[in-house]
Amino acid sequence: MLKKLLVITALWAFFCGTGLGTFKNAAAQTPAQKGLKVLPQPLDRGNAAMVELIQGNVDCQGSFDKRPIFFFQEKVGSKKPEDKIIGLFGADVMIKPGAYPLTVSCPGQRDLITQVTVREKSYGVRTIKVPQRQVDLSKEDQERAAREKVLTDMALATRSPERLWSGSFIDPVDGQVNSSFGRQTKINGVLNPRPHAGADYLVPEGTQVRAPARGLVILTGDHFFSGKAVYIDHGQGLISMYFHLSEILVNDGQTVERGDIIAKVGRTGRVTGAHLHYGVYLNGARIDPIPFKKLTGLL
Ligand SMILES: [Zn+2]
Missing domain, CATH: 2.70.70.10 (Glucose Permease (Domain IIA))
Known part of the structure; x- marks a missing residue:
């Protein structure tokens, strides 16, 4: 099992190094060009949210707070389910509240970037x-x-x-x-x-x-x-x-x-x-x- 975990971790490091490096070139875009929706916003620290790609596919890769976002296809909606491309990401419980960029890189497309606001939440x-x-x-x-x-x-x-x-x-x-x-x-x-x-x-x-x-x-x-x-x-x-x-x-x-x-x-x-x-x-x-x-x- 240990060996398998090592392989997965090594694969991920490789994946990260090749795929997410493109974010360096990400340019800020106007809201109309963003092509993505984040729900819910703002996000409390210690909670997860969903990002939906309007024009994208499961080969897109995202990043938030230096963590990867993977995408998947899912039928969403109870009345008239629609195929959507969704990614999940989390704001770690110890993240400092503030605005953080969420970036998405899709093959053959300009990188997408939006701001996600993380709110303080008192847990006691x-x-x-x-x-x-x-x-x-x-x-x-x-x-x-x-x-x-x-x-x-x-x-x-x-x-x-x-x-x-x-x-x-x-x-x-x-x-x-x-x-x-x-x-x-x-x-x-x-x-x-x-x-x-x-x-x-x-x-x-x-x-x-x-x-x-x-x-x-x-x-x-x-x-x-x-x-x-x-x-x-x-x-x-x-x-x-x-x-x-x-x-x-x-x-x-x-x-x-x-x-x-x-x-x-x-x-x-x-x-x-x-x-x-x-x-x-x-x-x-x-x-x-x-x-x-x-x-x-x-x-
Ligand atoms: Zn416990």
């Missing part, structure tokens, strides 16, 4: 208490966490060009969402500068966890902080993850369909109680899975 602070040894790590635990970070960073760097999913994402479990996405966490009285990059579902241990959409399992493991964890690649840089599980029911390399049972909720890793941590990364941007589900509902 939460306070948790865990055993002190999970904060001040022993040398062994530090080494273990560092080894695991290499694996998870590689999984999160996966950029498979093909989109593996379609239709709307579903909730991974039924139950109350404690939408603590984006919150900074005070752990045993000390503020952790990293924001909480997922939504927590407060559900009992043993609750079945479903795949929210079709994808490929790219990493499973039992990690120091995340406990038993599953990472799913949905293609085109969209990756979802499930932490603190009691049981993992899928294997690396396995394709899962939307609704397939992939695991059971638990309390493994650094937790204060049983819950499901559900995270979604879009080409490395950490986004809130709850509004993201609504966004996929527009497709």
